[in-house]
Amino acid sequence: MTRDPIPVRASSTLECRNCGAGAPVDEHFCPQCSRILALGRHGDYFSFLGLPRKLVIDPADLERRFRDLSRKFHPDYFYNAAPTERLASLERSSYLNDAYRALKNPVSRVEHLLAIEGLPPAKAEDPSTGSGQGGGKVPPSLLEEVFALNEELDEIRERREAGADPETLRARLAKARAPIDARRDEHEQQLQGLSARWDSQEGAPPAEKRATLDALRERLLERNYINNLLATIEREVAGLAGSGQPAAGSHG
Amino acid sequence: MGKVVGIDLGTTNSLVAYVDGDRPVVIRDESGDALVPSVVSVGEDATIFVGREAQRRLLAAPSRSVYSVKRFMGRGIDDVRGDAALLPFRISGEPGGVVRIGVADREFTPPEVSAFVLRELKHRAEEHFRKQGEFDFEVDRAVITVPAYFNDAQRTATRDAGRLAGLEVLRIINEPTAASLAYGLDKRNRGTIAVYDLGGGTFDISILKVEDGVFQVLSTNGDTHLGGDDIDRLLVEMVMSELSAPVGRALSGSPGGPEGSAPQVIETIRRAVIQGKWDLSEVEETEILIEPSPAVPAGYRRRITRADFERIIHPLVDRTLDPCRQALADAGLQPKDIDEAVLVGGSTRIPLVRRMVEELFGRTPHSELNPDEVVALGAAVQADILVSGRREMLLLDVTPLSLGIETMGGVVSKIILRNSTIPASGREMFTTGVDNQTGVDIHVLQGERELAVDCRSLAHLHLRGIPPMVAGLPRIEVRFQIDANGILSVAARELRTGIEQTIEVKPSYGLTDQEVERMLIESFEHAEADFEARLLIDARNEGESVVQATEKVLRRLDLDGAGAGVFEPGERERINAALIGLKAVMAGTSRETIHDWTHALNHVTQRLAEVTMNRTVREALAGRNVKDV
Numbered sequence: 001m002t003r004d005p006i007p008v009r010a011s012s013t014l015e016c017r018n019c020g021a022g023a024p025v026d027e028h029f030c031p032q033c034s035r036i037l038a039l040g041r042h043g044d045y046f047s048f049l050g051l052p053r054k055l056v057i058d059p060a061d062l063e064r065r066f067r068d069l070s071r072k073f074h075p076d077y078f079y080n081a082a083p084t085e086r087l088a089s090l091e092r093s094s095y096l097n098d099a100y101r102a103l104k105n106p107v108s109r110v111e112h113l114l115a116i117e118g119l120p121p122a123k124a125e126d127p128s129t130g131s132g133q134g135g136g137k138v139p140p141s142l143l144e145e146v147f148a149l150n151e152e153l154d155e156i157r158e159r160r161e162a163g164a165d166p167e168t169l170r171a172r173l174a175k176a177r178a179p180i181d182a183r184r185d186e187h188e189q190q191l192q193g194l195s196a197r198w199d200s201q202e203g204a205p206p207a208e209k210r211a212t213l214d215a216l217r218e219r220l221l222e223r224n225y226i227n228n229l230l231a232t233i234e235r236e237v238a239g240l241a242g243s244g245q246p247a248a249g250s251h252g
Numbered sequence: 253m254g255k256v257v258g259i260d261l262g263t264t265n266s267l268v269a270y271v272d273g274d275r276p277v278v279i280r281d282e283s284g285d286a287l288v289p290s291v292v293s294v295g296e297d298a299t300i301f302v303g304r305e306a307q308r309r310l311l312a313a314p315s316r317s318v319y320s321v322k323r324f325m326g327r328g329i330d331d332v333r334g335d336a337a338l339l340p341f342r343i344s345g346e347p348g349g350v351v352r353i354g355v356a357d358r359e360f361t362p363p364e365v366s367a368f369v370l371r372e373l374k375h376r377a378e379e380h381f382r383k384q385g386e387f388d389f390e391v392d393r394a395v396i397t398v399p400a401y402f403n404d405a406q407r408t409a410t411r412d413a414g415r416l417a418g419l420e421v422l423r424i425i426n427e428p429t430a431a432s433l434a435y436g437l438d439k440r441n442r443g444t445i446a447v448y449d450l451g452g453g454t455f456d457i458s459i460l461k462v463e464d465g466v467f468q469v470l471s472t473n474g475d476t477h478l479g480g481d482d483i484d485r486l487l488v489e490m491v492m493s494e495l496s497a498p499v500g501r502a503l504s505g506s507p508g509g510p511e512g513s514a515p516q517v518i519e520t521i522r523r524a525v526i527q528g529k530w531d532l533s534e535v536e537e538t539e540i541l542i543e544p545s546p547a548v549p550a551g552y553r554r555r556i557t558r559a560d561f562e563r564i565i566h567p568l569v570d571r572t573l574d575p576c577r578q579a580l581a582d583a584g585l586q587p588k589d590i591d592e593a594v595l596v597g598g599s600t601r602i603p604l605v606r607r608m609v610e611e612l613f614g615r616t617p618h619s620e621l622n623p624d625e626v627v628a629l630g631a632a633v634q635a636d637i638l639v640s641g642r643r644e645m646l647l648l649d650v651t652p653l654s655l656g657i658e659t660m661g662g663v664v665s666k667i668i669l670r671n672s673t674i675p676a677s678g679r680e681m682f683t684t685g686v687d688n689q690t691g692v693d694i695h696v697l698q699g700e701r702e703l704a705v706d707c708r709s710l711a712h713l714h715l716r717g718i719p720p721m722v723a724g725l726p727r728i729e730v731r732f733q734i735d736a737n738g739i740l741s742v743a744a745r746e747l748r749t750g751i752e753q754t755i756e757v758k759p760s761y762g763l764t765d766q767e768v769e770r771m772l773i774e775s776f777e778h779a780e781a782d783f784e785a786r787l788l789i790d791a792r793n794e795g796e797s798v799v800q801a802t803e804k805v806l807r808r809l810d811l812d813g814a815g816a817g818v819f820e821p822g823e824r825e826r827i828n829a830a831l832i833g834l835k836a837v838m839a840g841t842s843r844e845t846i847h848d849w850t851h852a853l854n855h856v857t858q859r860l861a862e863v864t865m866n867r868t869v870r871e872a873l874a875g876r877n878v879k880d881v
Contacts, residue, residue: 067466071646075675075736079422079638090735094677101672 014040017084026050028072028092036073038084039091044116045099053116055109055195066100107223110191110216113198117213122220139222145179149229152176153236160239170237177233184226191219254392256422256639257377258430258631261366261396261410263322263453263479264598266290267625268373269632276434276632278625279380283794286625288376292368293317294356302372304793311523314340314515316356320481323453324351324362325413326405335477340515361767363409367416370396374417393420395635397627399454400426401474401652403698404710404740411737422638424737427451428458429649430630431596432467434621436645443591444470446579448609448617449627450572451597453479457576459583459590468648471582471671473575480529480599483565487525488518490564491540495521495552516547524552532561533601539811562604569608576612582671593617598624648673651734658695658704660685667732670700674738679731688720694730694744715744717751791843795834795850802831802857818860826856 014023014037021032026043029036046053049065071077073096078089102108114122138146153176156169198212258276260267265287269278278286285304293306294316301309310317318341324332329345336343342354352359374391381389396419398410407424414421428447435445442463449456456474460467524542531538537557544551580587593613599605600623609617621629637645651674656666659682667678684692692715699707718726727747734740745752806827809818834849 063463067464067468070466070648071643074646074648076637076646077641077643080641090675090733091677093736094675094733097673097676098678 014038028069036078036081036085036088036092038088039095042095045102045112046116048095048099049103051103053113054199055106055113056199057103057109059104062100062103066096069096106191106195107220110195110220114213114217114220119213119217122217122224139218139225142183142222142225145183146225146229149176149180149233153232156236173233173237177230180226180229180233184223184230187219187223187226191216191223194219254388254390255377255381255386256393256635257373257391257395258628258633258635259370259373259394259396260427260430260628260631261322261369261398261413262290262627263320263451263481264290265452265624266369266373267628268377269625269628270377271632271636276629276636278628279377281376281793282790283797285793285797286628288369288372289319290322290366290369291317291319292321292355292365294358296356298356298358300368301789302368303789304796305789308792308796310340311516311519314519315342317341318353318355318360318365320453321353321362321365323477323481324353325366326362326403326407326409327351340518363413363416366410366413370394370413370417370419374419391419393422393635393639395423395425395631395638396421397425397427397430397631399449399451399474399476400428400456400458400469400472400649401454401476402426402738403476403653403708404655404738405708406476407737407739411739422635424739425631425634425647426456426458426469426472426649426738427627428456428472428596429460429467429469429647430628430634431594431621431626432458432460432462433630433633433645433647434626435594435618436462436465436467444585444589446576446590446593446613447596448572448576448593448600449474449596450599450605451479452599453477453481455479455572455575457572457579459579459585465645466648467645468673469650469671470585471579472650472652473579473582474652475571475575478568478571479597482568483529483599483602484522484526486564486568487529487540488521491521491525491542491552491554494554495548495550520545520547521552528556529561529602532556532558533603535808535811537811539807541807558603565602565604569602569605572605573608573612587613590615595619596623596626649736649738650674651676651738653698653708654700655696655698655710655732655734655740656707657682657730658697662704664697664699664702664704664707667730668734672734674734675736676734677732679729682728682730683724684718684721684726684728685723687723689723689726690718690720691716692718692728692744694742696740696742710740711742713742713744715746715751717749718746719749721748788841788843788846791846791850792838795838795846795853798850798853798857799831799834799838802827802853805857805860820859823856823860827853827860830856 014025014027015021016023016030016033016035017038018035019030019033021030023030023032023037025041026047027037042048044053049062049069051057051062051065070093073089073092075086075089075093078086081089102112111122152172156172156176160166160169194212194216198209198216201209201212255270257268257270257279260269267278267286267288269276271277280286288303289307291303291306291310293301293309293313295301295309296316306317307319310319320335320339323335324343328348329343329351330347332343332351343351344354344359345351350361352361353365374394377391378389381391394414396410396414398407402410411421411424428449431449432445432447443461445460445462447456447458447460449458454474454476455478456472458472459470461470462468520542524540528538528540535558537555540552540554540556542548542552580590590613593609593615595606595609595617600609600617600619606617606619633645634647636642637647650671651668652670654666654670655668655678656664657680659665665680667680668676682692694713694715695704696710696713697704697707698710701707715728718728725748729745729747731743731745732740733743743752830849830853834846834853837845837849840846
């Protein structure tokens with residue numbers, strides 16, 4: 001059994017498998033026979049939900065769209081339908097759930113925007129060069145903090161092995177954490193500022209828009225790195241809590 | 253087309269419900285009992301008994317009876333050894349294969365045992381529809397509930413059980429979500445709800461958001477091995493440790509040892525402690541009482557206060573709190589964000605459980621609906637939505653555990669994250685690690701841990717026929733699709749050549765389609781007990797409810813020391829005589845005689861019910877219901 005190759009994004013219409021009519025890719029139901037359309041070719045998460053490609057989203061509006069579309073697509077309502085429609089309902093619901101999940105969170109929203117605007121993913125570029133902290137290359141703007149933190153962590157580990165008082169070490173870890181926390185807050189602010197800038201650039205020249213996207217991507221890379229640093233500190237704190245205990249959150 | 257029902261297939265008890273007009277109702281037997289004990293027993297002539305009758309046989313023939321089989325669904329022998337230690341039946345199985353349960357001289361898989369219970373429920377519903385004068389009373393389709401925290405293998409095993417029982421399983425839905433659907437019927441309101449479901453064998457917590465009739469699960473967590481059974485086990489262990497030395501020695505051997513002895517002892521103790529547990533939900537102090545019998549020659553008697561009981565079970569109840577906190581965190585909520593907390597499952601009758609839930613969420617939890625019945629009611633509502641196309645309500649559930657595949661170095665690469673709304677899909681690209689590699693093994697896993705060895709192995713998928721290429725060149729796309737039942741299918745395809753493989757994940761601990769087919773044929777050969785035998789069972793059930801209700805009242809009066817003042821001269825003796833008489837004829841096979849004696853016992857206890865001012869006593873007698881006793 002062979003399958004059709006993935007259709008290329010040449011045409012902007014979709015063919016209804018029921019009546020053969022053409023439909024725009026962002027339609028969910030055939031304009032002619034009103035049956036649910038197979039997912040086939042589809043728009044991005046924004047257009048699927050009928051939203052403009054913007055980063056500031058009203059959460060209540062997003063939720064309402066999600067609920068409304070769920071009520072249209074959900075497999076519960078296609079139980080007695082033809083197999084092709086059941087499959088279409090399953091695929092559209094799955095895609096809707098993915099879209100909602102991705103757009104609900106401001107960070108994954110930016111990631112999706114970068115992906116559909118053709119930028120490489122904002123993950124560690126080459127995991128094989130990752131240090132013990134798993135964050136890839138150190139972003140230049142963070143070099144100073146990372147250097148200071150690593151020194152402090154080394155020292156704390158040494159002291160812990162030498163049997164130092166856990167409370168003192170905990171306090172030191174909290175202190176070491178403060179500048180990183182501050183950087184993260186700063187990043188949240190920058191991310192919000194850049195998001196607003198992107199939204200205002202609708203008719204702007206491509207080069208300006210690209211500059212905003214690059215800056216957003218830069219922020220995300222740094223953000224990932226900062227989160228890894230924070231996770232490293234968390235692990236150290238957990239290590240102080242008592243070596244015999246199982247790690248927290250290892251349920252299931 | 254036949255009828256459609258909703259089924260709560262529980263660890264301890266199961267129920268069936270349907271939508272009558274526009275409201276769901278549970279189906280009861282003649283004595284008003286909605287619960288069918290999830291117990292199966294094999295008679296000497298290979299007759300299969302299910303429910304109350306099987307529960308009765310549990311004491312007389314423990315090695316021919318099976319209960320709590322839900323704990324074994326979709327699990328392997330290595331998972332369940334701990335459970336088996338205190339159970340009276342034999343379990344076996346190959347490592348990595350499905351568990352087998354030995355009953356008398358037969359062996360069953362857990363889905364087969366569950367299918368017997370489902371068939372009983374199907375029968376109960378068909379009888380109900382037939383009596384209502386329905387022309388087409390056959391029940392052929394059902395929605396069946398499972399704990400929210402059930403993994404893929406456990407869900408698939410449940411669906412197989414439905415098929416074996418001759419039911420088309422319309423949908424597998426999660427118990428807490430079903431409960432919220434039943435609660436949501438009367439309240440068209442909106443808000444954030446926490447459903448705390450502590451049943452016989454499993455614990456679930458689900459956080460939902462309700463708006464415009466859409467019930468959206470935000471997160472779920474739980475423990476598929478935590479429930480009333482564990483409480484019973486702690487109490488059984490306590491009694492065993494206090495019993496005289498010879499009994500203790502007999503028990504320290506393997507439970508499957510000398511035929512009859514150890515299982516009978518355990519079952520005798522279990523009954524007594526369960527009674528004590530139930531009592532302590534209503535009164536501050538009770539007695540665990542075991543009459544001398546061949547199983548426990550010396551008998552046993554011990555007063556226990558609610559405080560003692562709470563001290564014993566506190567660690568177990570405490571284990572439910574971490575999942576609650578994790579579910580809140582996953583939903584991005586604080587306890588104060590919860591508008592309503594709902595209690596589901598028989599074990600939430602325990603005052604300590606209620607107190608701890610109240611403390612955690614800072615509000616009095618709801619329990620207006622019977623915690624035993626609410627899940628079946630919700631399942632019936634969902635069944636009705638599916639077949640009627642009604643659109644007022646919609647359930648959006650989540651997958652409880654992350655799904656992924658094993659990659660280099662035994663690390664799990666997650667493809668669908670836990671708490672993703674279902675249906676859900678995900679895809680990821682992989683490649684080969686060795687030059688000219690023509691096949692890849694894809695190991696599908698479920699769980700939150702980083703390493704494959706710490707996660708649940710669901711299946712191995714083999715993609716073959718990749719043309720020889722340099723390592724890293726093939727582009728292998730792995731696609732996961734979770735359907736609305738929460739059941740996964742996986743497809744893998746090499747994009748350069750289009751070679752594809754699709755499988756519905758057949759769990760490592762599940763049955764193959766061929767096995768299910770074979771079992772279906774076998775189940776037709778073992779025909780159900782005939783109509784007459786069933787009427788006898790119904791009569792016994794009715795007698796049993798009256799016996800239990802009466803004994804409860806008598807014991808309560810004795811405990812309060814109020815007995816002497818309440819009885820008229822000779823009344824106590826008349827009641828005792830009727831009790832003994834009824835018990836004796838219940839062992840026989842004449843249903844007319846059982847009916848007569850049931851009637852007689854009802855008659856002699858009537859005055860006691862009327863005159864006693866003690867409210868508990870009145871309620872207990874009026875209820876006449878085994879589950880309330």
